[in-house]
Amino acid sequence: MADTILVVVEQREGKLNRVSWETIVAGQALARETGWNLEAAVAGNNVSGLASEVAAKAVTKVYAIESPKLATYTPDAFAAALKQFIASSQPKLVLMPHTYQVRDFIPKLATAMGRTVITDCIGFKKEKEILLFTRQMFQGKFAADVTFAGDPPWFVTFQNGAFRADKIESGAAAAPIENVNIEIADAVVRNRPEEAFKEAKQAVDLTQASVIVAVGRGIKEQKNIELAKQLAEALGGEIAASRPICDSGWLPMDRQVGSSGQTVAPQLYLALGISGAIQHLVGMKGARTIIAVNKDSEAPIFEIADYAVVGNLFDIVPPLIEEIKKVKPAS
Amino acid sequence: MKILVCMKQVPQKDAPLKLNEAGTWIREDVSYEVNEPDAFALEEALRQKEKHGGEVVAITAGPARSQQVLREALAKGADRAIHLEDAGFVGLDALNVARALAAAIKDEQFDLIFTGLQSDDQGYAQTGVVLAELLGWPHATIIMQIERTGDGIRVKRELEAGFFQFVDMPLPAVLTIQSGINKLRYATLIGIKQAKNKPMRKVTMAEVQPALGPNLQKVERLHVPQKTRNTEFLEGAPAEIAKKLVDKLRNEARVL
Numbered sequence: 001m002a003d004t005i006l007v008v009v010e011q012r013e014g015k016l017n018r019v020s021w022e023t024i025v026a027g028q029a030l031a032r033e034t035g036w037n038l039e040a041a042v043a044g045n046n047v048s049g050l051a052s053e054v055a056a057k058a059v060t061k062v063y064a065i066e067s068p069k070l071a072t073y074t075p076d077a078f079a080a081a082l083k084q085f086i087a088s089s090q091p092k093l094v095l096m097p098h099t100y101q102v103r104d105f106i107p108k109l110a111t112a113m114g115r116t117v118i119t120d121c122i123g124f125k126k127e128k129e130i131l132l133f134t135r136q137m138f139q140g141k142f143a144a145d146v147t148f149a150g151d152p153p154w155f156v157t158f159q160n161g162a163f164r165a166d167k168i169e170s171g172a173a174a175a176p177i178e179n180v181n182i183e184i185a186d187a188v189v190r191n192r193p194e195e196a197f198k199e200a201k202q203a204v205d206l207t208q209a210s211v212i213v214a215v216g217r218g219i220k221e222q223k224n225i226e227l228a229k230q231l232a233e234a235l236g237g238e239i240a241a242s243r244p245i246c247d248s249g250w251l252p253m254d255r256q257v258g259s260s261g262q263t264v265a266p267q268l269y270l271a272l273g274i275s276g277a278i279q280h281l282v283g284m285k286g287a288r289t290i291i292a293v294n295k296d297s298e299a300p301i302f303e304i305a306d307y308a309v310v311g312n313l314f315d316i317v318p319p320l321i322e323e324i325k326k327v328k329p330a331s
Numbered sequence: 332m333k334i335l336v337c338m339k340q341v342p343q344k345d346a347p348l349k350l351n352e353a354g355t356w357i358r359e360d361v362s363y364e365v366n367e368p369d370a371f372a373l374e375e376a377l378r379q380k381e382k383h384g385g386e387v388v389a390i391t392a393g394p395a396r397s398q399q400v401l402r403e404a405l406a407k408g409a410d411r412a413i414h415l416e417d418a419g420f421v422g423l424d425a426l427n428v429a430r431a432l433a434a435a436i437k438d439e440q441f442d443l444i445f446t447g448l449q450s451d452d453q454g455y456a457q458t459g460v461v462l463a464e465l466l467g468w469p470h471a472t473i474i475m476q477i478e479r480t481g482d483g484i485r486v487k488r489e490l491e492a493g494f495f496q497f498v499d500m501p502l503p504a505v506l507t508i509q510s511g512i513n514k515l516r517y518a519t520l521i522g523i524k525q526a527k528n529k530p531m532r533k534v535t536m537a538e539v540q541p542a543l544g545p546n547l548q549k550v551e552r553l554h555v556p557q558k559t560r561n562t563e564f565l566e567g568a569p570a571e572i573a574k575k576l577v578d579k580l581r582n583e584a585r586v587l
């Protein structure tokens with residue numbers, strides 16, 4: 001029997017998480033590279049509708065893994081269901097998106113099967129018949145090529161944005177769907193989750209802003225936020241921040257950009273003293289023009305910046321405000 | 332409540348990092364600090380103890396230098412510490428690190444184990460969850476709030492894009508703690524003094540070796556990441572840079 005790559009797509013409350021398409025694109029690329037079969041699975045309760053959505057893509061088969069215990073997500077139920085399924089179907093490679101949900105259960109699943117997971121990968125390559133998975137280390141300062149040293153199934157998660165969902169290939173005909181019913185004993189599921197909710201009403205909608213000046217920990221002290229605000233004002237833009245600034249209460253939470261904050265796509269994103277951790281980058285890399293000011297020439301933010309200034313923001317920002325005022329009189 | 336806090340020593344945030352000769356890891360001659368989420372995990376354990384009583388124990392696996400994170404934990408108020416001391420712990424994968432931690436605490440009875448949600452160096456985001464599975468305990472990740480209930484706990488998990496969720500769970504349990512869950516305290520002078528007399532149990536690699544297996548994943552090499560954009564570096568004195576930036580803002584970004 002040919003080796004198989006299994007992509008487990010993510011669904012929440014009956015909706016596919018869009019990042020799942022990226023993981024299928026990764027699976028399609030890996031299937032081309034290895035010649036292995038590509039299959040997909042969706043786990044939940046009554047997920048046959050989602051399974052047929054996935055079956056339209058170029059995959060050889062889709063499994064709908066079902067149990068009433070999978071209706072709401074818990075790590076216990078998801079790990080138990082996927083363990084049963086994977087132990088019997090024996091894929092060589094299991095791919096999932098590196099979402100909050102997946103990182104909550106995949107280390108448990110891999111451990112329960114005596115296996116390992118290479119998490120948060122941004123790509124892969126094949127060298128001399130060996131698969132290497134590339135992931136960031138040291139907050140994006142380095143990338144590492146990592147291999148599996150044990151037996152399959154090998155588990156891999158891919159970072160949001162690592163593959164382009166619009167590159168997905170559709171199948172010539174719908175792939176067959178197989179329903180897999182899983183029994184999960186009552187005692188297996190120990191956590192009792194409640195509904196997800198949003199904390200506070202958002203006072204600002206950064207997604208609509210065309211100019212954003214964002215500050216990170218390089219701003220040093222709360223009182224220095226004023227300087228960044230002046231720059232934002234001179235540009236007629238909004239002020240935003242990295243997570244530590246909002247955690248410290250220097251700016252309200254609704255000004256946080258990143259995976260646990262807002263995702264923005266302004267004309268201009270001007271980052272002051274932000275290192276460029278991936279959780280920040282996912283929230284702003286869609287900006288049309290990115291300018292970064294950072295005193296560390298190796299800060300990862302420069303990898304995605306169009307214009308970079310290596311220097312002390314406290315030297316650069318005051319003359320910048322003056323220059324802007326010269327060409328754009330205060331309105 | 333008896334709480335274990337797993338802590339890791341990582342290179343300081345703005346330490347300039349260089350690759351070792353083999354290109355498989357960084358050169359170790361840099362300054363180190365406590366992994367940031369682990370500092371929040373310790374703080375949360377201390378706050379839980381202040382509310383409910385009990386004991387806070389800090390544990391780390393790493394070379395002699397990593398004792399510093401335990402000293403800091405003791406100075407801030409942890410009651411005792413466990414140091415799995417060996418340079419070899421740096422090269423273990425997440426499964427083996429969790430096995431080593433589990434082996435080191437096999438004769439203890441904790442109600443809760445906290446870890447940071449991931450480390451600033453490897454960023455695997457696995458150790459806590461793997462440890463829970465090895466112990467057979469329930470777990471919850473990316474935690475922003477913890478309350479005691481009758482016989483268990485109620486935690487607030489952070490989800491993506493500004494969402495949260497409350498989860499009720501029984502004890503004992505493993506929680507991975509998110510940065511920002513609380514406000515960190517500083518060690519006091521008295522605390523630093525008292526720390527010197529607090530118990531620190533050393534565990535050797537040989538003691539936990541029987542619990543370990545071969546690493547199941549291997550870092551073949553590290554490299555500097557590829558740029559995805561064509562970055563133009565603007566240079567000169569601040570006033571010159573300001574002029575160049577305004578030119579870009581007008582003619583390229585067109586926001587002026």
Ligand SMILES: Cc1cc2nc3c(=O)[nH]c(=O)nc-3n(C[C@H](O)[C@H](O)[C@H](O)COP(=O)(O)OP(=O)(O)OC[C@H]3O[C@@H](n4cnc5c(N)ncnc54)[C@H](O)[C@@H]3O)c2cc1C
Pocket residue numbers: 215216217218219241242243244245256257258259260261262272273274275276277278279280283293294295296299311312313314344345448449473
């Ligand atoms: C699950 C999860 C979710 C997360 N969600 C988010 C999120 O939504 N948004 C987010 O932003 N982060 C998020 N984070 C945190 C993220 O990993 C980083 O820790 C954070 O983005 C770092 O913020 P920073 O760049 O401001 O700080 P640091 O990483 O400390 O960087 C500060 C930078 O300032 C520079 N600097 C210092 N002084 C100066 C100066 N005088 N002039 C110029 N530059 C200077 C330094 O060189 C450094 O690069 C999340 C993390 C996790 C694990």
